[in-house]
Every structure is written in structure tokens, then in C-alpha cells.
Amino acid sequence: MxxxxxxxxxxxxxxxxxxxxxxxxxxxxxxxxxxxxxxxxxxxxxxxxxxxxxxxxxxxxxxxxxxxxxxxLADKIPTDVDTGSLVGDLRHMVDTFIDQATEDTALLNGLAHAVSKDEELWQALYELHIRPGLEALDTVLQRGIERGELSPDNPAKEFVPHLIFGAFSTRKLIENRTADAEYMQRYLTAVVFPALGVSDWPTA
Amino acid sequence: MxxxxxxxxxxxxxxxxxxxxxxxxxxxxxxxxxxxxxxxxxxxxxxxxxxxxxxxxxxxxxxxxxxxxxxxLADKIPTDVDTGSLVGDLRHMVDTFIDQATEDTALLNGLAHAVSKDEELWQALYELHIRPGLEALDTVLQRGIERGELSPDNPAKEFVPHLIFGAFSTRKLIENRTADAEYMQRYLTAVVFPALGVSDWPTA
Missing domain, CATH: 1.10.10.60 (Homeodomain-like)
Known part of the structure; x- marks a missing residue:
């Protein structure tokens, strides 16, 4: 300008x-x-x-x-890296989220009450913090569908952002501990991959 | 006294x-x-x-x-009703959580920032809001193991509280919408039951 x-x-x-x-x-x-x-x-x-x-x-x-x-002050959008499999892509993406999770969780906590009452503030938080992550996850899931790893009508697909974003704040709330990389990878294996019907090892 | x-x-x-x-x-x-x-x-x-x-x-x-x-001001602890199956018990329990979820979510949002910095406050929130729910869920999961529906070493078992508590706040954050009964039941079907390896219908 x-x-x-x-x-x-x-x-x-x-x-x-x-x-x-x-x-x-x-x-x-x-x-x-x-x-x-x-x-x-x-x-x-x-x-x-x-x-x-x-x-x-x-x-x-x-x-x-x-x-x-x-x-x-938009988040750094996670770099989209094609690892060759949906499981690999999600593992990689969660690792990149971890890097900014501590800062982001503090910001979300600081805004939690206000955004529940102020639509404009929620919208700004959504633009900053949520939409880039949703778009990055959507790219990864779409690629999984194109590879034939994920069924296009898998019912857990729409919940993947909730599952991944939610894990960061919920562990803090329930256990008063930060969700670190080890925790998040264990969570992917135990919850997200079974719900999506994918696994680390090729199924027979 | x-x-x-x-x-x-x-x-x-x-x-x-x-x-x-x-x-x-x-x-x-x-x-x-x-x-x-x-x-x-x-x-x-x-x-x-x-x-x-x-x-x-x-x-x-x-x-x-x-x-x-x-x-x-402890939460009303959800009544433990044995419906005869793990799927039925979890569906019933989530419905009883819904009744107090709106009030509880407002309280959690109001405290989110403070409890992340104040251990004593987190402990009080845990006693009020989290422990009763954890104990009620644990009873239900244990009964599922005793019935032979759930493997005692199912890796998703430890995440059930995170998945259920998290769903209430995460939908608000990601979609700016309240998690209602229909949403929570759909979420159980799509995510929680597949991760636990249980389903509404008897498997062959």
C-alpha cells in the first residue's frame, strides 16, 4: 500500500x-x-x-x-511433508505442533473464558490458531484417502482436529502435566489410528 | 462437628x-x-x-x-447405572455429563488460565470437577473388563477420560458450538468405541 x-x-x-x-x-x-x-x-x-x-x-x-x-500474529503453519503414509504424516504433523504447543496452550488458556463470550475474539483466535492447523490436517487426511489408506466416509475423520487439539489442553487439565512428544505419539497409536482404521504396520 | x-x-x-x-x-x-x-x-x-x-x-x-x-461445591457424581454393556454404560454416562456440561464448561473456561499457574487452585478444581468423573468412568471400564468386553491392556483405556472431557471444550474451541447429546453420541460411535475395540452391535 x-x-x-x-x-x-x-x-x-x-x-x-x-x-x-x-x-x-x-x-x-x-x-x-x-x-x-x-x-x-x-x-x-x-x-x-x-x-x-x-x-x-x-x-x-x-x-x-x-x-x-x-x-x-499468525501461527507458523506446519510444513506439509509427505512421508508416504497417513500414519507417518500424522506423526510428523503432531511433532511440529508440539514445538509451538506450550505457547499456544498458554494463549488458549488466557483466552478461554473471553472467546466463549465474544464472537469477534473467537473469530480472531480461529484465524490465528485453529484454521491453519485444520487446513494442514485436512491436506494430510485427503492424501490418505487418495492413497487408499483411509475410507472417505470414515466417521472418525471429522474428529481428528478435535482429537489432536484437544489432547494438548486436556492432559494439562486432567493430569496437570504437559502433553509432550512421547505422550502425543502414544495417543496417536492408542486412539487416533484405531479410530481411523490405520496402523503403523501393514495389515494382512 | x-x-x-x-x-x-x-x-x-x-x-x-x-x-x-x-x-x-x-x-x-x-x-x-x-x-x-x-x-x-x-x-x-x-x-x-x-x-x-x-x-x-x-x-x-x-x-x-x-x-x-x-x-x-462438588459436582453431582454421575449415577452409576449398569446397563449390561460397556457401550450402554458409556452412552448413559455421557448423557448424564451433558446435563452439567454447560455450567462446567463455563467454570473450566473461567479457571483455565489460573489453574495452569496455581497448583492449589488446580487441585481444588480436580477435586470438584475431575476426580468424580474419573472414578465413575473407571468403574464403568472395570465392569467392561470383568464382562470380557474390554481387554485389560487395551491402550486406549487410559485416554477415555481425556477423550470424553476433552470433547466438551474442544468443540466449542474449534467450531464455536456446544457439544450436545447428539454430537457426543456420534463421537462415542466414531472414536471412542473403535479405539476401545467395542461396538453397538455384537461382532461375529
Whole structure:
């Protein structure tokens, strides 16, 4: 966008992309640390060395600022690697999720209550955190169908994202332990692969 | 406990059990509505028509008050009904969970961030919300093993609580929809039963 194009009418000043990114990163860090509900614009102003007036002028409100920050800091989308089998692809994908799972779980926990009441915030979280994972999983499952490993009408297929996303937060809740790579691989073997009707070893 | 037995040394006054229950109910309602992080002792005082001085004298701090409230308001433990099969028992149990799932999910969301940082609070949530469900599920699974329906070393067995608890919060997160009875029954059929190696229909 050329420098003389107005951004949005509400904005009176314009931040550099670097400064904006720095600010959005600080906002999302604060949500992880303190939780959304307890986050104040004072805390954002202090952490980012901005004035509250600037924050309100640019983003109007806390929900809008957090939603904008989420939209602009998209997850690294897991690299799609074709390992030659559905089992291999899912094992690989879960390993790449693990790398950002700790940060993501903190963010999800910090937003859990707020997104259940605020549709715009949920939408921003969905764009940031959920949709890239859903699309990556869908690619892997489609390839499994094309290879003939997975039946196109397998009823567990639609639940794979729920099973994988859910495992990260649920172990924390039930056991107060983090889902690590060993746990996730064991979970794939015990639950996800049997439900999909696939296995590590070729069946007779 | 006789009326003249001292409760704990820290307490200078004693509330009636009815008043205490009313107060704990209000605290847990506030966590559902506002989330733990945003909850203030002022809000608790206003809702319960108590003075903040009384609250601090009785419970010392917000985490202690919320933890105590959680411990004293245990979930109704799902009635254990023997339907004659593991599939029937799990279907029945999930239906009884549904009844309190909306309230429970709001509470879990309100506490998600705080319990990830506060061991005592997690422990109180575990006592209230998680342990009764784990014990009820364990009874049902054990009975399935005794009936010969479930192999004692089935690797999915340990994940059944994660799968069932997780489904409630994960659908909300991924689809922004509540997991209702129809969804949960479909999920049991598609995921949980195949992983456990059981089915609605007798296999040949």
C-alpha cells in the first residue's frame, strides 16, 4: 500500500509495521501471562511504552486491540511433508505442533473464558490458531484417502482436529502435566489410528 | 462437628453452613461469569452482601476463597447405572455429563488460565470437577473388563477420560458450538468405541 493511502478513517497516526508487530507481540504475551480478563490497557501501555490515548485512538477498545493482534500474529503453519503414509504424516504433523504447543496452550488458556463470550475474539483466535492447523490436517487426511489408506466416509475423520487439539489442553487439565512428544505419539497409536482404521504396520 | 469446636485458628467468626454455601455458590458463579483473573474481592463482597474485611478474615486471599468454594461445591457424581454393556454404560454416562456440561464448561473456561499457574487452585478444581468423573468412568471400564468386553491392556483405556472431557471444550474451541447429546453420541460411535475395540452391535 503506498504511503499516502489512508489506512482506516479511525486512525490518526500510523505506526511502522515493525512497531506494530512489536506492540501486537507484547499484547499476545500479556494475554498468555495474565489472561485476557485481567489484562488492562494500562498494562499494555506500560509494556509497550505507549500512551493509553494512542492505544485507544488506534484500536478503540481492548477486545479490538487483542483481536487485531491475534489476526496479525499468525501461527507458523506446519510444513506439509509427505512421508508416504497417513500414519507417518500424522506423526510428523503432531511433532511440529508440539514445538509451538506450550505457547499456544498458554494463549488458549488466557483466552478461554473471553472467546466463549465474544464472537469477534473467537473469530480472531480461529484465524490465528485453529484454521491453519485444520487446513494442514485436512491436506494430510485427503492424501490418505487418495492413497487408499483411509475410507472417505470414515466417521472418525471429522474428529481428528478435535482429537489432536484437544489432547494438548486436556492432559494439562486432567493430569496437570504437559502433553509432550512421547505422550502425543502414544495417543496417536492408542486412539487416533484405531479410530481411523490405520496402523503403523501393514495389515494382512 | 459440635458448635463449640474451633474451626481453624485463623477464623474469628463462624458462618452458618447455609450462609457459607450461599457464599461459595456466588463465588463459583462469578468465576463462570467473569473469569477468575478478572474476579475481585470487591465483586464477591457486592454479590454476597458481605464486607471485604469479613472475606479476608475468613479466607485470607482470592485464591484461597475460590479454592475453598470449589472444594465445597462438588459436582453431582454421575449415577452409576449398569446397563449390561460397556457401550450402554458409556452412552448413559455421557448423557448424564451433558446435563452439567454447560455450567462446567463455563467454570473450566473461567479457571483455565489460573489453574495452569496455581497448583492449589488446580487441585481444588480436580477435586470438584475431575476426580468424580474419573472414578465413575473407571468403574464403568472395570465392569467392561470383568464382562470380557474390554481387554485389560487395551491402550486406549487410559485416554477415555481425556477423550470424553476433552470433547466438551474442544468443540466449542474449534467450531464455536456446544457439544450436545447428539454430537457426543456420534463421537462415542466414531472414536471412542473403535479405539476401545467395542461396538453397538455384537461382532461375529
Amino acid at each position: 503506498p504511503a499516502d493511502t489512508p489506512a482506516t478513517p479511525a486512525r490518526r497516526t500510523r505506526l511502522t509495521p515493525e512497531r506494530e508487530r512489536e506492540l501486537f507481540t507484547a499484547v499476545v504475551d500479556l494475554v498468555r501471562e495474565q489472561g485476557y480478563d485481567a489484562l488492562t490497557m494500562d498494562a499494555v501501555a506500560a509494556r509497550t511504552k505507549s500512551s493509553k490515548a494512542t492505544l485507544y485512538r488506534q484500536w478503540e477498545s481492548k477486545p479490538k486491540l487483542v483481536a487485531t493482534a491475534l489476526r496479525h | 459440635p458448635a463449640d469446636t474451633p474451626a481453624t485458628p485463623a477464623r474469628r467468626t463462624r458462618l452458618t453452613p447455609e450462609r457459607e454455601r450461599e457464599l461459595f455458590t456466588a463465588v463459583v458463579d462469578l468465576v463462570r461469569e467473569q473469569g477468575y483473573d478478572a474476579l475481585t474481592m470487591d465483586a464477591v463482597a457486592a454479590r454476597t452482601k458481605s464486607s471485604k474485611a469479613t472475606l479476608y478474615r475468613q479466607w485470607e486471599s482470592k485464591p484461597k476463597l475460590v479454592a475453598t468454594a470449589l472444594r465445597h
